[in-house]
Amino acid sequence: MADVVATQETIVVVGGGISGMTAAVEAAETGKNVILLERTPSLGGRVNQLYKYFPKLCHPTCGMEINLRRLRANKRIKVLTLAEVSKVEGRAGDYKLSVTLHPRYVNDNCTACGACGEAVSAEIPNPFNYGMSRMKAAYLPSLMAYPQRYVIDPSLLGTPDATKAREACKYGAVDLDMKAETITLSAGAVIWATGWRPYDAAKIQPYGYDRFDNVITSVEFERLSDPRGPTGGRIVRPSDGKEAKNVAFIQCAGSRDRNHLKHCSRICCMASLKQTTYVRERFGDEGQSTVYYIDIRAIDRFEDFYQKVQADSTVRFVKSKVANITEDESTGDVILHGVDTEGYHRYDNRHDLCVLAVGMEPNVDIKSIAGDVAVDASGFIQMGATDGGLFGAGCAANALDVNRSVQSATASVLRAVQVVNRVAKAEG
Amino acid sequence: MGDINTAMTEQYRNNFLKEVEANVEEGQWVKMCMQCGVCSGSCPLGPAWEHPPQEIFMMIRAGRRDEVLKSESMWMCTSCYNCIVRCPRELPITHIMHGLANYAHRLGLAPKMNPTRRFAKMFWNNLTKSGRVNEIELSVGLYFMDGFKTGIARAWAMKDIGIGMLKTGRLNPFGFVTHKGCKDKKGIHKMLKKAREIEDRRKGFAA
């Protein structure tokens, strides 16, 4: 990748989700040269896997389209996908990043015509759908994929399918000899926007995510509700494909819990409120959502949305941390046990499906990669705790919703601009 | 002991909370409850509790001293530790319940006829007598704690179990006589007396 030119006036953005894309675009539109690194084969990040955003119930791909257009139109941005940062060394104004570029086995000749995908027969779990569906092992990561290029899964290598894929491509785009390479990038400032990952729901043992098919996570429910998702938007139970009309939402699944994540993940209340609207959208008055919560954290203007959902007669709120879940083995129904703390009503509520509003944790342990940074006890990057030139943005810096992540990313750009402007000034 | 029981406890003031913090085992944790209710839902005998743990914590904060200490609730604790392992604030709820029960018992406020209270007292006396539990004495004592007649009836109801235990060599019919217990009974008694003294002093109980 000799064509990647990076200097100490370059801003490197790590992570190509909404925060990283925003940071890259905002910095470039301010006249700075940017290298945007993404670990997976496509930009978009976790928001691209959401069906809708709260509170407007609009689609994440809408903003993504605009951001991609901004990005495509801006020559100051260089995007590297399948690029993983293993080390950040140096200090403000002078960083060296070690970046491993994993092979895609498809070069830029690819036109995304889809011939390779048609040619191969091997299938792999689709990570875009959190493994809830399978896809061909030669694939376009999503409809909104950027770069709009196919990927050959490494598992195909050495199989007849790999040869088929190569032969199906008329444009010589399939290159099975690609190798991983490690490059070093220079940067004046680094914006760290590696985002979050859902807390491992299996660790919340009383809820039996690892034991009961019909206990799923909130991120999986997004895919289930999305017409682009594994079921074409039908809200059905994993156990038997039956429509899940009676859905339970358990708040603070992992968050606000000394046994799991001690912080509040901020988004989960709003996410569940939003997901009750999916149930209503699919099933109308026949749907039933029950939200089990400790405190509903519909902060600031989001209160409007909470009040709107409260007014929906198919949505019930139970102030209770669910004690545990059992499964009715004969029907696959899940039964939630606990006590409604407002007046102490004991319940054993049967639901078709239970959605765990799982918490957020930082996706990457930055302390193992960069020295010039401070994190809090949850692993989020603390702003201004060192005078380095590495800045957290979005959910790498805090448990944030999309709006606040973008705001955080925009703020991080100014901090990075300050560093590279200093470098520029020093260099005359 | 009388004084503390008659002292004014204002509703929603912290007097009782502070009393609990000072005198109840792990009582300093009561203020940390975040009112999620997971303990209440996790208790195996939950339906038998008049006031589940979380409500008790709230009642303590609300200064409902009598209601709390006279409650049968804490006596329903089976020591299963479900509440402890699920509590998102890591409150040692089992121990707080034990502590409250013990405190109520020591103050003389615990329900007199509560069977668990009575059994527990009998159990402790049994085990401290020789340093080890004398099972036959404990069982028989339990049956006859409400007098000879009910005792006979209870023993009769339990006879199959008793016979089974005897037959399989899991109960010593001569335990009243042959149970030996620890060698250093005297030392154990002295040790417990001292421990009791220290605790009473610390918690403000009259000896």
Added chain:
Amino acid sequence: MARKEYSFYPGCSSERLTSASNYMVSVEAMCKKLDVQLNEIPDWNCCGASIGYAEGGELPRHVMNARNLAISEQVNKGQDVVATCAACWLGAKETKDRLAEDKGLLAETNEALREAGMNLQYKGEQEVRHMVEVLIEDLGYDELKKPVVKSLEGIKFAGYVGCQTNRPFGIAGESFENPKYLDKLVEMVGGEPVEKYDQKVTCCGGALAFSEPEKSQAQIKKIIESAYDHGADMIVTPCPVCQMNVEVYQGQINKRYGTKFNIPVAYYSQLMAVAYGASAKEAGLNGQIIRAPRLEEIAAKAAR
């Protein structure tokens, strides 16, 4: 593997002619095969058990446990304390933890301990462990499998873990809600575990089986019913209170609920003893109120 030695705290129910004497018998047989030596703590006393709090209070309870630990420190130097009974383990471990974090309580405890004989002082030098921990962590499943000479093939076991061996400490690596070590031990001896046994950590009522029999028996009923529903032939457990409660009240539950329960409830150590070639008597099977004929059959057969 070299012989392993532990400072052993058997507990009241493990004495001869007590409720868990069969447990003790099987543990002895099992340990013999595994070359594990248990050095009994001299003149040990009761841990206070789960019900001791009400009359005993806080400090006296800790003092009782501290006495055992202090004797162990004095006599069985350098050895971990191991208990077979859940309550004994829990009581001793709780005392160790509390005294480690509360220096005031430690001082008070030692002040009281001085009144007892043997010139005792508790220092907190030894680990307090459950027999199952010793088996899994110190020996490991592979080592435990070596002495197996008979398979318990064809017997389906519901692994009932119960409360106090499981919470709040539990066995490392196991979940509080779905511990799997009993299932693994069952598999190891050739039996078939009920994997979806959903009552494996339900409380049997513990000491409240005595004082609140109705409520406890409702719990026990669930535990047994689910074992039957999942086709279990036997229940296996690591805890003396669980064993007793689940076994001995079946008759009363049958009367109360019109059920026809008659399922044997054995200790893991009995299974292992039999698999290791012990006789029915050595495995304490004569201690079952509800006999376990299939285990007895296997015990009577010659080893392969």
Added chain:
Amino acid sequence: MADMKIGAYVCQGCGLGERLDTKALALVAQKDGKAHIVREHEFLCNGQGLEMIQKDIAEGVNRVVIGACSRRAKAEAFSFENVAVSRVNLREQVIWSQPATEEARELTQEMAADYMRMGCAEAKKVSAPIPNPEHGTDRRILVVGGGVTGMTAALEAARAGYDVLLVEKTGALGGFMARLHKRVPYREPFADPQATGVEGLAAAVMKDPHITVFLSSTTTRTSGAPGRFSVDITTESGQTRTENVGAIVMASGFTPYDAGKLPEFGYGKSPNVVDQAGLEALARDAAVKGEPMRRPSDGQEIKSVVFVQCAGQRDATGTHLKYCSGHCCNTSIKQAMYFKEQNPDIDTAIIYTDLRTPGNGEDFYRSAQRKGVIFTKGKVASVEAGGSGPLSVHFHDLILDDKAATMKDVDLVVLATGQVPNSGVNIDVPVGAEDIDAGKPAEQAVSVLNLTYRQGPDVPQLRYGFTDSHFICFPYETRRTGIYTAGPVRRPMDIAQAVEDATGAALKAIQSAENASLGRAAHPRSGDLSYPSFRREGCTQCKRCTVECPFGAIDEDEQRYPQFNEGRCRRCGTCMGACPVRVISFENYSVDSVGSQIKAVDVPDEFSEKPRILLLACENDAYPALDMAGVSGHTSSAFIRTIPVRCLGSVNMIWITDALNSGYDGVMLMGCRHGDEYQCHFVKGSELANYRMSKIDDTLKNLNLEKDRVRVLEVAIADIGRVPELINDYAAKIKEIGMSPFKGF
């Protein structure tokens, strides 16, 4: 243009070669499209193909028509310096949207041929834009407001090397932050209140050589555009100076909700009931004197304090603030800690319904509990204030379900009232009308910026007076280009968030000034160099463009002609759509560039049974959805001819009437959701289009055409499966009502 030279290229890759007769398409481009050079290529986007085009450009081609994939694909490959490019979407919206059958071949080919004609027609009418020569180049940043938000914005911009003017209404910097005793912790361990550091911040601002501070001053007139704003800064004494700046950050802060509206909580009846601001004053005062806080009524020792959360907030009845102010839970926790610090024996209770301490606020919550602050889930009904004596707080204890719970002998009650934004004049409310949006202070609003804009003196408000963006992905989207609001005027927030917000807003302001100096558009058409111009002689001064511009970009000059203020313009084309005399255009987008595409379509005669349906699709959402429908293998009617538009707001009625007049059988418009939860990237574009189209019936009546000849639809980008259905439904409808009578005229 005399030297126009069109090169048209038809790609044969991705199945185009198999599905289409590309040679015929090249001929169409040459014959009908009047392309000077036509070429086919088997793989146009690769090095060879691009080289071929580059070579033609070098030899004089200045308009390029690419018959290949969607404009959304291979955008980087097909962008050529200083050359207008017209992308003909033969892949996603022709071969991938049509069945790959022999029977479908003819219609598919017709479709492709029409698109080639349209591409060539467009190429003739557009040119690569050059920046507006009148753009401003001032890069100074004006910050209005000297609180923590304003000071942070100023310092952060200054640290990046930009000069800043900071205007503060009062005589000192600090704002609300200066009224605080301490602030909520923002860094590990999140356990105790921290010093605000406001003095240090103010001092840093004062001594920064890049920052000029104007105290006791307001902005009394703001005019111009990004890169060339002109601002009058007037002191209290009336002295005015005029400064030029490139961009503006408005950080005018908030006012606490008037607790006087809460007599049921005893405010105003007893001095022992205070709001959070009152408590801060009490704490500061005590700290200054080095004394403990005392009961305001009589100076007695405080033994019991109760905090009432959501006082006058989260009110669904319409009496008070409907929203949550977000910070108040943490603020009350902090204030309860003041008392615990003073004396741990003071009883402090916080009565709340939902405790809202997101993120690490949870640590702060726990820390307060550890200190003995008591949290009671309940709803306060009233505070009984008996003169100057102790108070009683009556509430519904939700946990114990006690409706008549009372906290007695309370020395001090603190009401957590919310934040009301200082956002100036609500320009959407006609003069004299009442602002019904709850949560506005009753007093007459005073303008903050005093914009000389045609559309009003302040920044438009979103809800409840907050000047927030309506876009989740674009929190700094603004309806007044170059002016960014930050802090609690934008959205309720605490100090930590305000600092982040200020930093982000400062970046946007800097970016806006930088782009203005290059004549480039701001988001969402970032970097667009085109700008609207108008034919003065044709203008009737109807003012529709000045009224309808969603960004208030267009003023009227002295002669009442529109003045476009290109720097403020976002290039959506709404003015172009509004203009009844069609005098407004962009170099690369005009009434003519679209109109000639419409006319380029070959309309078969009435008896062909081949209707033609025009689809004007918003390029932001509907057009990508159409692309993705093709990628996903959804097929739809071959009679559709799609033209992407910048926004439905840019659709001029003439396109519709022209289409109908020239024999199209139907016209569809696909745009974004409008109304309260609008999705239009240009705020009002789709709404205006809907409004305009609601009047189309008259036109149709005049033409003696059925109502169904025009259909306006709301479409989201995710409607991938729905979009083809909508098309097919409409095609069926057209079949039902029959062919247009206007063919062949």
